[in-house]
Amino acid sequence: MNIPLTKARTLADRVICELRPFCDRIAITGEVRMELPTIGLLELVCLPADREGLLDRVKRHSTVGSVMPSRIQLSLANGFPMVLHLAKQGTHELFTSVPGGYYPTLFETSCTPAFLDWFIDLAKSKGMRWDRNHGLLVSAGQWLFKEDDVLAAVGLAAIEPCARNCPPPQSRATYA
Secondary structure (H helix, E strand, C coil), rough: CCCEEHHHHHHHHHHHHHHHHHHHHEEEEHHHHHCCCCCCCEEEEEEECCCCHHHHHHHHHHEEECCCCCCCCEEEECCCCCEEEEECCEEEEECEEEEECCHHHHHHCCCHHHHHHHHHHHHHHCCCEEECCCEEEEECCCEECHHHHHHHHHCCCCCCCHHCCCCCHHHHHHHH
16 A cells, blocks of 8 residues: 555654654655655654653554564554564773664665675775774764764765665766
8 A cells, every 4th residue: 555745744743743752863764765656664763761651652543563673563543564673772882982873774774785785895895894883984083973974984975865766877987
């Protein structure tokens, strides 16, 4: 079942209002964030503040298909499929504070697999490493995780999610 973008955005906004009290951060991602004309899956990414409260609220308004450490797959009351990506809180290593997975998850779920593969290859060609939980490792212990910072580090201007559907044509020649 596909629905128009405007209807999906309204649905996502209603779900966010219900879940916001249980989240430190929550945002629309996936097909809606990429502004596809029709949406087949509603996706949100959140940084839970109260994981149990969040799960209870989700169960109250939907049918839960599966619960995994990093995501909850469910069907909303109207039968529309949804995935709630659960980002991790920041982890602390001995000498460095590594950011949690909220922004990297938002980045990964706001582009096509082809764009993400191209981005990861581009980062590798510049001696950097992408990690889905931490972001972009630019040098020993230095992580970038916000989208504009990550894109700038590999030499790209900001690319809106709606344009992250394939490697930019001018980039293929430059970085191939």
